Amino acid sequence: MRRITLMQYLIEQERQRDWINADLRLLIEVVSRACKAISIAIGKGDLAGILGGAGSENVQGEAQKKLDVISNEILLEANEWGGHLAAMASEEMDHPHQIPHRFPRGEYLLLFDPLDGSSNIDVNISVGTIFSVLRCPEGVTEPSDAAFLQPGAAQVCAGYAVYGPSTLLVLTLGQGVACFTLDRETGSFILTKNALRIPEDTGEFAINASNMRFWEPPVKRYIDELMAGKGGPRGRDFNMRWVASMVADVHRILTRGGVFLYPRDTKDPKKAGKLRLMYEANPMAFIVEQAGGAATNGRERILGIQPTELHQRVAVILGSKNEVERVSAYHAA
Numbered sequence: 001m002r003r004i005t006l007m008q009y010l011i012e013q014e015r016q017r018d019w020i021n022a023d024l025r026l027l028i029e030v031v032s033r034a035c036k037a038i039s040i041a042i043g044k045g046d047l048a049g050i051l052g053g054a055g056s057e058n059v060q061g062e063a064q065k066k067l068d069v070i071s072n073e074i075l076l077e078a079n080e081w082g083g084h085l086a087a088m089a090s091e092e093m094d095h096p097h098q099i100p101h102r103f104p105r106g107e108y109l110l111l112f113d114p115l116d117g118s119s120n121i122d123v124n125i126s127v128g129t130i131f132s133v134l135r136c137p138e139g140v141t142e143p144s145d146a147a148f149l150q151p152g153a154a155q156v157c158a159g160y161a162v163y164g165p166s167t168l169l170v171l172t173l174g175q176g177v178a179c180f181t182l183d184r185e186t187g188s189f190i191l192t193k194n195a196l197r198i199p200e201d202t203g204e205f206a207i208n209a210s211n212m213r214f215w216e217p218p219v220k221r222y223i224d225e226l227m228a229g230k231g232g233p234r235g236r237d238f239n240m241r242w243v244a245s246m247v248a249d250v251h252r253i254l255t256r257g258g259v260f261l262y263p264r265d266t267k268d269p270k271k272a273g274k275l276r277l278m279y280e281a282n283p284m285a286f287i288v289e290q291a292g293g294a295a296t297n298g299r300e301r302i303l304g305i306q307p308t309e310l311h312q313r314v315a316v317i318l319g320s321k322n323e324v325e326r327v328s329a330y331h332a333a
């Protein structure tokens with residue numbers, strides 16, 4: 001594969017098809033630079049005194065890590081001057097961040113989970129950043145929560161960075177999925193995989209099994225069958241992985257297949273699940289579907305869900321198509 005930079009890739013995509021414009025190219029370039037800055041900050045860790053709690057809580061009622069707040073700031077600062085955005089929304093902010101009046105505004109809305117898997121940051125396990133791009137509705141100049149409440153199928157672009165042994169950027173613009181590796185010497189993201197495909201079958205599942213007693217019957221049935229292995233109804237053994245960083249689990253599935261489940265559980269009946277629809281489930285569902293996988297909440301396609309709240313939660317079952325369809329069939333039975 002030709003080793004081209006993210007910028008070259010975007011320029012070539014723009015030439016081949018007119019579905020990417022200069023503002024969207026700038027948005028992606030700027031987000032990639034913010035992810036590079038987050039990767040550098042994370043790499044310093046204790047040396048920079050940036051691990052541990054920030055001593056604050058976010059709108060989700062979760063204690064924030066210092067790096068949650070730092071990553072959020074990096075993304076806000078990187079994106080507010082470019083004139084490509086109408087507003088930004090984040091897991092770490094109650095309401096959308098408006099573009100300061102001293103800067104021009106653009107047609108896009110950017111949503112992000114600035115640091116995904118942050119419970120892992122203090123124990124040096126891979127974390128990431130997830131982002132999603134929507135169009136701002138016509139005529140909306142001060143986008144409130146309502147402007148963001150579009151189904152995932154309306155996304156123009158989605159991606160994630162995973163800060164692991166390598167720092168990777170995975171991106172879809174609705175024409176397949178590409179993966180870029182950060183070259184730390186030149187500071188560029190280099191195209192290292194194109195047209196990623198998730199195998200339709202898999203022998204590997206990802207779930208936080210400590211919640212088993214709270215699962216709904218279809219999920220319990222599905223996981224029991226996997227755990228029964230060769231002697232059970234599936235007639236084969238399965239392997240389990242759970243990183244507790246969605247980006248790391250999803251990247252593994254994009255790379256070698258698998259099924260990821262964070263199902264609705266009865267632990268907190270008020271919550272439809274743990275993961276957030278707008279900046280975790282929707283971008284990941286877009287990427288997974290673009291790679292030939294599937295993503296549902298057990299009953300309907302994630303990308304078809306009409307959001308009602310900016311920070312609403314959703315059950316997530318995604319990955320190898322045939323396994324996701326089996327779980328959905330058990331929900332329908």
Ligand code: AHG
Nearest residue numbers: 113115116117118119208244245246
């Ligand atoms: P975040 O750190 O942005 O809150 O996301 C954490 C999410 C997701 O990354 C992961 O799959 C899940 O929480 C892990 O949940 P458990 O800790 O309950 O396993």
Ligand code: MN
Nearest residue numbers: 113116117280
């Ligand atoms: Mn997250």
Ligand code: MN
Nearest residue numbers: 091113115116
């Ligand atoms: Mn987060």
